[in-house]
């Protein structure tokens with residue numbers, strides 16, 4: 001099916017889309033090639049219809065939340081980017097000892113943290129300052145040394161390509177450091193999380209502390225995708241890259257941050273290629289010096 005026909009169909013369904021969207025409009029790195037079209041479904045029904053339609057027509061697609069852990073290669077993507085950014089909604093139920101939160105996957109994670117401050121959700125500070133959406137956070141098991149989103153998960157509502165949506169309980173899932181056993185083609189629609197209650201003041205203080213730590217240790221003034229590599233067991237990728245003398249290394253418009261060596265920043269006009277080549281340099285140097293193979297944390301899509 002030609003793109004024009006696909007778009008006509010989307011229009012007919014009332015689903016919003018934009019043509020030829022560059023990577024800088026979809027990702028926090030502010031770089032990368034164009035996607036043929038980005039689609040912005042606003043409710044679960046639209047997402048489920050869209051996925052079934054794309055599968056049936058054999059149209060290439062990928063999905064994203066906030067694009068804060070994503071690189072789109074310079075050659076772009078010839079199909080559709082399904083953005084969940086408009087799939088929003090956050091609700092909660094108070095119990096004497098705990099709070100159950102129900103959230104649609106495109107909801108910004110910061111809104112969950114804000115709710116956590118208001119209601120005193122114990123442990124929510126471990127998610128403070130992580131950009132992106134709740135769905136993206138679950139897909140990545142995002143977190144900090146203090147904890148990760150998987151610690152609070154009760155259930156997800158998820159759709160696999162070509163199938164009907166289904167609920168998966170936390171006991172069906174496994175979470176480890178920046179990893180889940182959910183296949184990458186599973187799209188998270190909604191999540192239910194449960195937090196124990198504590199004093200809102202305590203949570204507010206802990207969140208404030210986390211944000212201060214981040215501002216000190218991370219290059220937040222520049223576009224990036226956060227840490228580009230996962231930390232190897234018992235070590236830190238940033239420490240190893242630093243010991244290889246690569247802190248501050250520039251390549252095209254990209255640079256290994258002088259503040260945090262596991263961050264690559266876009267100093268202006270960086271191409272995806274600049275970032276990927278810097279990542280290769282860092283991996284090679286760390287492997288040569290320490291015989292440790294760094295695994296990318298950032299997800300990469302597209303061609304060229």
Ligand SMILES: Cc1cc2nc3c(=O)[nH]c(=O)nc-3n(C[C@H](O)[C@H](O)[C@H](O)COP(=O)(O)OP(=O)(O)OC[C@H]3O[C@@H](n4cnc5c(N)ncnc54)[C@H](O)[C@@H]3O)c2cc1C
Pocket residue numbers: 028062063064065066067068069070084105106129130131132133134135136137138139140141142143144178184186187188189218220224225226227299
């Ligand atoms: C300044 C900065 C600081 C950061 N700090 C941290 C940190 O402290 N800890 C941390 O863990 N991460 C951190 N990150 C990385 C990033 O913010 C997290 O990984 C975040 O959870 C990604 O969410 P997202 O919505 O932006 O996902 P995206 O980047 O849009 O997508 C990432 C992956 O998740 C998949 N995905 C997105 N939405 C869904 C969905 N609904 N269902 C299924 N899969 C989905 C995508 O297909 C993609 O493979 C940081 C990033 C930046 C820029």
